[in-house]
Amino acid sequence: MALILTVDDSASMRQMVAFTLKGAGYDVVEAEDGQKALDASKGNKFDLVITDVNMPVMDGITFIKHLRTEANYKFTPILMLTTESSADKKAEGKTAGATGWIVKPFNPDQLLAVVKKVIG
Amino acid sequence: MAIDMEQFHQVFFEESFEGLDVMETGLLNLDNGEADDEEINTIFRAAHSIKGGSGTFGFQNIADFTHIMETLLDEVRDGIRELNHAGINVLLKSVDCLRMMMNAASEGSDVDDDEVKVNFDALQNILGSESGPSTAASTAVVASDTPAAVSAGAGWKISFAPHKNFMQFGNDPVRVIRELATLGALNGRVDTSKVPDFASLNPEDMYLSWEMELAGNVNKAAIDDVFAWVEDESDISVSEAKNTAAEAPNSADAPQEAASQTAVAKKSPAASTEKKEKAAAASSSIRVGIDKIDDLINMVGELVITQSMLSMLGEDFNMSRLEKLQEGLIQLSRHTRELQESVMQIRMVPISFTFSRFPRMVRDLSEKLGKRMELVMHGENTELDKTVIEKIGDPLVHLVRNSIDHGIEMPADRIAAGKPEMGTIQLNAFHRGGNIVIEITDDGKGIDKEVIFNKGVEKGLVEPGAKLSDQQIYDLLFNPGFSTATEITDVSGRGVGMDVVKKNIMSLGGAIETHSVKGQGSIFSIRLPLTLAILDGQSVSVGSDNYIIPLVSIVESVQPKKESLNMVAGKGETYKLRDEYLPIIRVGDLFQIPDAKAQKLEDGLLVVVEADGKRFGVFVDDLLGQQQVVIKSLESNYKRIDGISGATILGDGSVALILDILGLVRMTSKQV
Numbered sequence: 001m002a003l004i005l006t007v008d009d010s011a012s013m014r015q016m017v018a019f020t021l022k023g024a025g026y027d028v029v030e031a032e033d034g035q036k037a038l039d040a041s042k043g044n045k046f047d048l049v050i051t052d053v054n055m056p057v058m059d060g061i062t063f064i065k066h067l068r069t070e071a072n073y074k075f076t077p078i079l080m081l082t083t084e085s086s087a088d089k090k091a092e093g094k095t096a097g098a099t100g101w102i103v104k105p106f107n108p109d110q111l112l113a114v115v116k117k118v119i120g
Numbered sequence: 121m122a123i124d125m126e127q128f129h130q131v132f133f134e135e136s137f138e139g140l141d142v143m144e145t146g147l148l149n150l151d152n153g154e155a156d157d158e159e160i161n162t163i164f165r166a167a168h169s170i171k172g173g174s175g176t177f178g179f180q181n182i183a184d185f186t187h188i189m190e191t192l193l194d195e196v197r198d199g200i201r202e203l204n205h206a207g208i209n210v211l212l213k214s215v216d217c218l219r220m221m222m223n224a225a226s227e228g229s230d231v232d233d234d235e236v237k238v239n240f241d242a243l244q245n246i247l248g249s250e251s252g253p254s255t256a257a258s259t260a261v262v263a264s265d266t267p268a269a270v271s272a273g274a275g276w277k278i279s280f281a282p283h284k285n286f287m288q289f290g291n292d293p294v295r296v297i298r299e300l301a302t303l304g305a306l307n308g309r310v311d312t313s314k315v316p317d318f319a320s321l322n323p324e325d326m327y328l329s330w331e332m333e334l335a336g337n338v339n340k341a342a343i344d345d346v347f348a349w350v351e352d353e354s355d356i357s358v359s360e361a362k363n364t365a366a367e368a369p370n371s372a373d374a375p376q377e378a379a380s381q382t383a384v385a386k387k388s389p390a391a392s393t394e395k396k397e398k399a400a401a402a403s404s405s406i407r408v409g410i411d412k413i414d415d416l417i418n419m420v421g422e423l424v425i426t427q428s429m430l431s432m433l434g435e436d437f438n439m440s441r442l443e444k445l446q447e448g449l450i451q452l453s454r455h456t457r458e459l460q461e462s463v464m465q466i467r468m469v470p471i472s473f474t475f476s477r478f479p480r481m482v483r484d485l486s487e488k489l490g491k492r493m494e495l496v497m498h499g500e501n502t503e504l505d506k507t508v509i510e511k512i513g514d515p516l517v518h519l520v521r522n523s524i525d526h527g528i529e530m531p532a533d534r535i536a537a538g539k540p541e542m543g544t545i546q547l548n549a550f551h552r553g554g555n556i557v558i559e560i561t562d563d564g565k566g567i568d569k570e571v572i573f574n575k576g577v578e579k580g581l582v583e584p585g586a587k588l589s590d591q592q593i594y595d596l597l598f599n600p601g602f603s604t605a606t607e608i609t610d611v612s613g614r615g616v617g618m619d620v621v622k623k624n625i626m627s628l629g630g631a632i633e634t635h636s637v638k639g640q641g642s643i644f645s646i647r648l649p650l651t652l653a654i655l656d657g658q659s660v661s662v663g664s665d666n667y668i669i670p671l672v673s674i675v676e677s678v679q680p681k682k683e684s685l686n687m688v689a690g691k692g693e694t695y696k697l698r699d700e701y702l703p704i705i706r707v708g709d710l711f712q713i714p715d716a717k718a719q720k721l722e723d724g725l726l727v728v729v730e731a732d733g734k735r736f737g738v739f740v741d742d743l744l745g746q747q748q749v750v751i752k753s754l755e756s757n758y759k760r761i762d763g764i765s766g767a768t769i770l771g772d773g774s775v776a777l778i779l780d781i782l783g784l785v786r787m788t789s790k791q792v
Contacts, residue, residue: 010169012132013176020123052172054165068288074324077290083172091352099290100349105175105183108123117299118292 002119003027003044007037007051007063008081017050020108021115034058038066041073048119049078050102053089061089061096068097077118081106125177132173133226134407139166140222141476144215148479151208152494157197164193170218179225182218185236188243189214195247210242212480275304275336275361276343281329282354291350293328299346300334308332333361406506408466416466419459426451464651467507471549471558472500474513478520482545485524492531493524493543502549504556505651508628512558512648515621519560519644520545522618527564527642537639539563555630555672558646567636569593575602594634598622626782628652629672647672657749657768659776660727660740662707663715666776667740668749668768673781675728675735677743680721692788695726695737702728702737705788707779710763717741731781738784751778763787 004026008014011032018028029044031037035058037051049067053060060080067073077099082089090101102114146163167190174182189211195201203211217239224231278300282293300306308330315327334343340358347356430448433441475497482495504512528534528543535541546561569590576582576596596602600619625632629649636642649655649672657668684696685704694701704726708716718724718741726737749768754761754777765780 009165010132010173011135012128012173013169015131016123016125016128016176019128023123054168056162056165075287075290077292081172083168083175094289094349094352097289104172107125107176117295 001025001027002047003029004115004119005029005031005037005040005044005046005049005051007031007034007049007055007060009033009052009055013052013081016108017111020111023108024112024115026115034060034063034066037063041067041070045072046076048115049073049076050081050115051078052081053093061092064093064096064098079114079118129177129226132177133222136170136173136222137219139170140215140219142166144212144480145476147208147212147215148483150203151205151483160193160197164190164197167193179221181231181236182221182225185214185218185221185240188240188247189218192243192247207246210239210246214239214243276334276338276340277359277361278308278332278334278343279330279357280332280347280354281356282326282350284325284327286326286350286353287324289350289353291353293326293330296346296350297330297332300332300343303338303342303346304334304336306332306334335361406467406469412462412465416459416462419455419462423452423455423459426455460654464505464654465503467505467651467653468503469506469509470501470503471509471556474509474516475500475547475549477513477517478547481517481520482524485521489525490530491524491528491543492541493528493545495545495547497547499549502551502556504648505653507652508556508648511624511628512646515624515646516547516558516560518617518621519646520547523560523562523564523642523644527562527566529565533565537565552647556648556650558648560644560646561641563641566638566640567594567597567634567642568638569636572596591633594636597634598632629655629670631672653751654748655751655768655778656746657778658727658746659744659770660707660725660738661742661744662711662740663713663717665711665713666744666770666774667707668776668778669727669729669738670778670781671746673729673731675730677725677727678737680724680726680737680739682720682722685721695721697728697737700735702726702735703788704737704739705784706739707784708739708741710784710787729781731785734785736781736785736788738779738781749776749778 004021006014006017006021006028007030008017009032014030014032018030021028029040029046031040033055034051037049038058041049051060051063055063058066064078064080067076067078078097080089080093080098080101081104082093082101083104093101099118100114102111143163143166146159146166149159150163167186171183171186171190174180174186192201192211196203217235220235221231223229280293280296282291286293297306297308309332311329311331312327314329315321321327343358347354350356426448430445430452433445433448437445478497479495482493485491486493523545528545529537529539531541534543544561544563546559548557548559548561550557572593573582573588573596576593576599577584579599579602581596581599581602582588598618598621602618622632625646625648629652631647633645633647634642635645655668656671658671658674660667660669678697680695686694686696686701688694693704695704696702704721707713708718718739721739724739724741725743726739727743729736729738749770751766752768754764754767757767761777763780763783764777765783766778767775768778770776
C-alpha cells in the first residue's frame with residue numbers, strides 16, 4: 001500500500017489527515033514541520049507528500065524546494081494544504097515544485113478524493 | 121467514508137488555546153517594540169492555524185472571525201500596514217473574543233454575539249472594509265465549490281501540450297486525462313511526433329501532447345479545475361466544439377461536495393450535548409512530555425531487573441551471598457527513589473502557565489491607571505506541582521495587582537522622586553532548599569511602616585505603643601479587613617484579598633514574607649513546597665507514638681533547661697530562648713497520650729517551630745530521624761482531626777500522624 005507523509009504543525013489537522021488516510025488503507029507518517037519532514041523523507045520512500053504551508057522551523061514552501069532536489073523525490077507528487085486567502089502561495093508552491101494543492105477547509109471525503117486522483 | 125470529526129476537537133481546542141496565548145504574547149511584545157519579523161510571523165501563523173482548523177472542524181463562526189484577523193496580520197507581515205498601539209489593542213481584544221468563542225465551542229455554551237460583532241467591526245474598521253461578519257470568509261469558500269455558469273452543450277475541444285519538465289513536478293498526464301474522462305465521453309489522439317530517437321531520449325522529459333474532444337454538457341470550470349495544477353507546466357487550450365455529441369452526465373463533483381458538507385454541518389449541533397461532559401473530563405487531565413514518560417519506563421525497567429536479581433538470590437540463599445543481597449537492596453532503594461522522583465516529575469508543570477497571564481494584565485492595568493511600567497519575568501521554567509500551580513494563580517494575581525496599584529507611583533511622582541518614569545515589576549521563580557520561591561518585586565514607593573502601624577492601632581489590631589518587628593508590622597497587611605488605600609479602587613479591591621492570599625498560600629503548605637524599603641520598593645516572597653504529595657519531615661516520639669513535624673516549619677531543636685521555664689498565670693507555660701519567650705505546646709497533653717515519657721521539661725526536647733509569623737516550642741519525648749514521607753489523607757480514610765494534617769506509613773509498617781503546626785497553635789490558643 002502507498003506510503004504517505006503528512007506535514008502540519010497543527011496536531012489536530014495532522015491527526016485528521018492521518019486518520020482519514022489510514023482509514024482508507026494508506027500507511028501514514030506524520031511530521032510537525034518542514035525540517036522533521038525532510039528528516040523523515042531520508043529514511044523512507046513516500047509515494048505522496050501532503051504538507052501545510054505555514055509552519056515554524058521550516059515552512060512548507062522551503063520544504064518542497066529541498067525535497068525536490070532529493071533524487072528519490074524528483075517525481076513524487078507533493079500536495080500543499082492552503083487556504084483561499086493565500087492564492088499567491090499556490091504559485092509560490094508550484095515554483096518550488098509542488099504538484100498541486102488542497103484548499104482548506106476540506107473534509108475527509110474531499111481529501112480522499114484528491115489523494116485517489118493522484119496516487120489511485 | 122464517515123469520519124467522526126469530533127474526535128479531533130479536543131486536540132484542536134488545546135492547540136487553539138495555545139495559539140491564542142502565543143498571539144497574545146506576540147502582540148504584547150509587538151507593543152513593547154521588541155518584535156521582529158519572526159514575531160509577526162508567529163502571530164500570523166497562530167491565527168492561520170486556528171482559521172484552518174476551525175473551518176475544517178466545523179466552527180464556521182470562529183473561522184470567519186479569524187479570517188479577518190489573519191487578513192489584517194497578513195498585511196502587517198507584508199509591510200503594507202503598520203500596527204499602532206490602538207491597532208494592537210483591537211487585536212488583543214479580538215484574541216479575548218476568540219477565546220470566548222473557543223470556550224463556547226468547547227463547552228457548548230452560548231457565544232456573546234454582541235461582543236463578536238463589536239470586535240469584528242473594529243477589525244473591519246482598521247481594514248477599511250464594509251462587509252458584514254457572516255459573509256466574509258464563507259462566501260470565499262463557497263465560491264470555489266460553485267461551478268461557473270459557462271457550459272457548452274456541444275462539448276469541448278481540448279488541446280493539452282505538457283512542457284518538457286512536466287514530470288518533474290510530480291505530475292502525470294495520465295491523471296489529467298483520466299480525470300477529464302470522468303466529466304464526459306472523451307476521445308483523443310496523442311501526438312508522438314516530438315519523441316526523439318532512442319539514443320537522445322531522456323526518460324525524465326515529456327515529449328507527448330494530446331488533442332481531445334470532450335462530449336456533453338460540461339462546465340468549463342470543471343475542465344479548468346482538472347488543469348488547475350498543471351496550467352503553468354503545459355499549454356492548454358479549451359474551446360467549444362461545433363457539432364453535437366451524445367449527452368453525457370453533468371459534473372457530479374460539485375453537488376456531491378455540497379451534500380457532504382451539509383452532512384458535516386448537521387452533525388455538530390446534535391453532538392453538542394455531550395460537549396460539557398467532555399470538557400469537564402479534560403480539565404483534570406495533564407499533558408506530559410514524552411521524555412518524562414520515557415524516563416519513567418526506563419526506571420521501571422531497572423526496577424524489574426533489580427527485582428529479578430533479588431528473587432534469584434532469595435531462591436538459593438546462603439550467608440556467603442550476604443554481600444550480594446545488601447548490594448541488591450541498596451540498588452532497590454536507589455531505583456525506588458528514582459522512580460518516585462520520576463513519577464513526581466509527571467505532575468510537575470512549569471510556572472510559565474501561571475506567569476503567562478501577567479504581561480497582558482500589567483499592560484491593561486497600567487493603561488487603566490495611567491501608570492507606566494514594565495514587567496520582567498525570570499525562571500518561568502521552574503516546575504511546580506500541577507495542583508500548586510492551579511492554586512497559586514489567584515494569590516499571585518492579587519499580589520501583582522496590589523504592587524501595581526499601591527506600589528508603583530504615577531509617572532509624575534516617580535520623576536519627582538528622582539526615579540525613572542517607567543516602573544518595574546519583577547516576577548522571579550527559583551528553587552531554594554526543597555522549596556520553590558516566587559518573588560514579586562516592585563520599585564515603587566515601598567510600604568510605610570508607620571502608616572501600617574497606625575492603621576493597625578486604629579483597627580484595634582495592635583495596642584498603641586506596642587513594639588512590633590518589621591515582619592509583624594507587614595503581617596498586619598494580611599489581616600482580614602485591613603486596607604491602607606485612601607480610596608477604594610476596583611484594581612486591588614478593598615482590603616479583602618490580602619488575607620485570602622495568605623490563607624491560600626498557607627493551605628498549600630507555603631509561607632509569605634514581606635520586605636520593603638520606603639521609597640525604594642517592596643518584595644513579596646512566597647515559599648511553596650515542590651509537591652503536596654510528599655513532605656520532608658522530622659519524626660519525633662511521644663510515648664509509644666510517632667509523629668511527623670514538617671521540616672519547613674522547624675526552626676531549631678533545643679534541650680530545654682529547667683531555669684528557662686516560666687509559668688504565666690492563665691497563659692500557660694513559656695520557655696525563654698535567648699531573648700524570646702516561646703509558648704510551649706505539649707503534644708502529650710494535647711492528644712492525651714497516656715504513656716508520654718517526659719513530664720518534666722528537662723526530660724524531653726523542645727522543637728522550635730514557626731507558624732503565623734510567631735515561634736512556639738513543641739514539647740516531645742525524643743527526636744528520631746528526618747525522612748521524606750508520603751502524605752496520606754486522614755480525612756478520606758478516617759476523619760478530620762484538629763492539629764493533624766495527615767498520616768503516613770513508616771518503614772516498619774506503623775502509622776505516624778503528621779502534625780499540622782498552624783492547627784496546633786490555634787488549638788492551644790483556644791484552650792488558653
